[in-house]
Amino acid sequence: MNCLEFKRLALSDPNSRNNDFVTHSADCPDCLKYVGGVRQMDSDLASSLDTDVPSDLIARLQLNQELVEEAQEASGNNIITLQAPVKRYAIAASFALALFVAGFMASNQFGSNNDIAQDYQALLSGVVEHMNEQSITPVWDVDRANKTANTLLASYDGKMQLKHLSNLQFSRVCPMGQYKGLHASLETPNGQVTFAYIKGESVGELLDVSYEGYLSRVKPVRGGNLIIISRTNKALQEADSQLEEAMYWSI
């Protein structure tokens, strides 16, 4: 291998284990220096593209798959037709098992969320911390955002439903501090509003506080708590009224 061939290979595959390549680099100081420079450029390039990976990324990827699987199971259950007595028993048994599994998953996958009690601080800090970690959230078209919200809610809290929100931008089930819940955002004329629904014990009463520069409301709702966060009071009030109108429970 001559120097020209060496440099060609150095630019194609600087970590090549080709015998001629290794031998040449040991024998030719100029070429060794050349490949060293190429390797250094690769290493610097990799460093320049290095970034912190969100700490909850793995958990969210797993959660997403579990949610989709649950939704598929649920839709599968809906299209089963009864044809024979034996099948009915089998389906009843499957249904009971599905309920058991769903209950088990609901209590584990989303965390038990049973210790919320009066812990306004933990609820708020969890949501705000999560918001700050997500410096940018996607803006989806309204139909996609509503469809996703309803799919997520079907898995997260089967009884809770959301009427179509024409200003819903995004929704996702996310870990928020020690809890997990539905995280969504609304665009109002007075600014963007983030809201979270966290299942569990409800706080005793509605509380409005200023928290880390945000105006926030923690509101007890059926089966959990609604946390609404905004930069302006007007946007917060608008979002709360809108959610009060749109959220309902089929019981």
Next chain:
Amino acid sequence: MTDKSNESEDDQVNYDMMDKKRKYALLIEAHSKDLYKYALWLCKDKAMAEDVMQEAFLRAWKSLDSLREAKAAKGWLFTIFRREHARQFERKQFQYTDVESMDTIADTAQMGYDDRPEAFALRNALVRLPADYREPLEMQVLGGFSCDEIASILDISSSAVMTRLFRARKKMRQILGHESAPQLGVVGD
């Protein structure tokens, strides 16, 4: 038989014995971080990168049974990701080669990249490469793939990958001022 090949066979046996959920969990644990860095660079936006990743992993879950060899998992996953990215962002991908899509202070802050001038220069040099040259270089530097693996992911020959990598690094060095003028000839793709 070498220790390494024994190890590889043991890994494969263990992989074959796992249930689907365990395989999926391992896939996420082993490759999500590298894929995230690659995704962030391609999408230029954290939330979008995560969205495409979520979709890619869901597709991986659905076709996990088709993955026969544990050692092929990373390449297989990146292939799924690239297809998903192309599907969702085909139009935007063209824009990324435009000058206005160059690295900016805002991008750097949003994506958490190194904000030193040298790092800016490297990222901008990478952006300025033609897509055909840039892609294999990104895969080698960010994904740690070999030329053969890149060839398989891009569905081109190994020699074409080597040519593109050669040209990519050559151009990078010229942009960065490490080389003044082309000196080395190369056979075309």
